[in-house]
Amino acid sequence: MFADMRRIAGLAWPVLIGQLAIIAFGLIDTVMAGRYSAVDLAALGLGSSIYVSVYVGLTGVVLALQPIAGQLFGARREAEIGEQVRQALWLAAALAVLGFTLMAFPGRLLAISHVPPALYHRTELYLRIAAVGLPAALVFRVYSALANAVGMPRLVMILQIGALGAKIALNFWFVFGGFGLAPLGGPGCALASTVINFVLAAIGITLLARLDVFAPFGIFSRFSWPNRRRQAELLKLGLPMGLSYLIEVTSYAFMALFIARFGTTTLAGHQIIGNFGAALYMTPMSIGIATSTLVAHALGAHRYDAARSLARHGMTMAFVIGCCYAAIAFILRPAIIAGYTPNPAVIAAAMPLMPVMLVYHVFDTIQTATSFVLRAYRVAVVPTVIYAVALWGVGLGGGYWLGFNVGGFTPAWLIGARGFWAANAASLAVAGCGLFIYWRSVSTHFQAKAIVDPVEPHLATTPTRSAHDETA
Template sequence: MFADVRKIAALAWPVLIGQLAIIAFGVIDTAMVGRYSAVDLAALGLGSSIYVSVYIGLTGILTALQPITAQLYGARRYGEIGEEVRQSWWLAAALTVIGFLILFFPGPLLALSRVPDALHERTLAYLRILAFGLPAGLAFRVYGSVANALGKPRLVMFLQIAALLLKIPLNSWFIFGGFGVPALGGPGCALASTLLNWGLAALGMLLLVRVDDFKALGIFTRFCWPVWKRQAALLRLGIPMGLSYLIEVTSYTFMALFIARLGTTTLAGHQIAGNIGAVLYMTPLSIGIASSTLVAQALGAHRPQAARTLSRHGIAMAVAIACCYGALVLVLRPYIVDGYTTNAQVAAKALPLVLIVAGYHLFDALQISTAFVLRAYKVAVVPTVIYALALWGVGLGGGYALGFDTTGLTPPWLTGARGFWVANTASLAIAGVGLLVYWQVVSQRHLRAGAGARADSAV
């Protein structure tokens, strides 16, 4: 077990550092905009929820490249990887058009929140700026998928850390103004992120050209048009993967849209709790990505028993660390909230939600680590169904019923934002257990298939 844990940790820590650098974008945005105005902080919470839903849903489709590449790499079929990367860029271009239109014209989504006009305008400006950074974000995701699949996450991490170092001064400049630039507030941090996304994309492409590990893949050896057979293979895996990402994120996004009806202060408190949950999420996410890479490479090399063992150890590792994180949040939550806001009313709304986050994170770790392992097996349809039933049905539907007391039976302490968070925690528990049971079925199926293949070869 310890050998597997070391392998997973060796890949997971650079992914974690890189992911924390990216999630720090949101932490920095929240902390800096929170000191600009409560209205801008609420607009940031609402706008970022919509943007993340679009971005994660689209990049989730592109993430299909990672298990495909990792299995090809495990099978030593390097030449095919370059073709898969070129096809992924064509897919990214098509997805960019869809995402840009949603972000630049978000009226139908904003209408669900019924927010005041001032908040509506700030959110609209925030999303329209981010729309211009979406193409770069999708291009960089292709680069990240290739690097992670080859077991080279440090090549992604270094770029993400560099972007973080630039994020703070750019945020300060655009949010608060200076050197001829007016104070933009919340939309200012969107402008900083957009510029950094284009920088990351440019550097990622440069590394694909110059780094020896990528040269053997022949990514830039020739130009190609979309090959519909390969596009179909990417979409067969990518669409359910993207949908599962979308379900996971929109369960949170629509929670934010509904909580917006409860007022700006409540929404700001929810934004703080959500941001803490997102920071904690990065560790099991990183373990899941690392485990997925090793599992896919083992499957490509026709070692199903090794893949099953690596899967089990990766999931256990993610859950164990989540327990430690939950205990820390319980002890430190007043100090954590104080670091986000100086507004006593916002802090009072955030504290009970952060308490729920401690338990929420445990089930979040279980579901995301198991989901990534299943993706290494190129399995995505059944997990998507599990996500839909649990996160949309129990999480969002149950949260609406509790938060707005639609039945008249909800206890007072469970109404409002707390009701949404409790229901979302229950939905993650259901999803995590369901995915774990399904992984047992899938991994056993591969073991039997591997045993059958060995028997045939012996004959």
């Protein structure tokens, strides 16, 4: 058990540091926009919720590369990895067109929240600036997916830490103005991120072409047009993965849209709690990614018992650490919230949401680790159905029913933003239980397959075939 945990930790800590650097983008945005004005903080919360929904949904499709490349790497079929990367880049380009269109014309999405005109226009500007950087962000995700798949997360972490330093400097400049530039407020945060996304994409492509660790894959050794079979393979896994990401994020995004109806102050408090919750989420996500990588390698080598053991130990590790985080954050909650904003009204709005969010976080550790493990098994359709029922049904539907007191039976303390957070915590409990039960069934099926036919590769792995045999 402890040997597995050490292996997981060895891959998880660079992922965690890199992801904390990225989540610090949101922290910096929240703090600086909050210092600029309450309207800009609210616009940031609303705009970032929509952006994250679009970006994460599309990223989930692109990240199908990670379990596919991970299994190929475990099976020592390096030549096929390069072709999969080329196809993933084509897929990222197509998805970028879709994402840009959604964010550049956000009128219908913003209409749901019934926000005042000033908030509407600030949010619209934020989204249009962020839309420009979306293609570069997706290209960088291809790079990070491959680096994580082959067990080299430090190559991603270094770039993310460097990006954080640039983000701080650019945010100060764009948000508050200077050197001939007028202050942009909240939209300045989007401009800083857009610049950084293009720099990261350029560096990522350069490293894929020149680093020795990627040389065996021959990523840019030949040109490939989109290949129907390869694209179908990516989409078969990527579409349900993307949809599950979209379900998870939109359950939060629509929560922000509905909470906006309670006023700017309530939305600002929700933004603070959501941002801190996202920071806590980075640890179970990092453990999930690390566990998924090792499980994919084991599955590619047909070591199904090892895959099951690694998965179980990764889930346990995520849950225990999540409980420790929740206990510490509950004790320190006044200081944590005060660090985000000096506004007493916003602090008062955020404080009662913190305990509910911490319960949400504990359940989140279970479902996060399990969902990443299932992706390593290249199983995504059933988990997506579980997500839809739990997060959209129990979470968003239940939150609307509680928060707006639709039935007239909601306790007073659950009316408003707290009702939405409570329903979402319940939804993650349902999702976590459902995903864990399904993982046990899937892993048992793999083990049974190995006993019956220990030589034949499992149906989840692709047939052995050189990428050079593919026709464009």
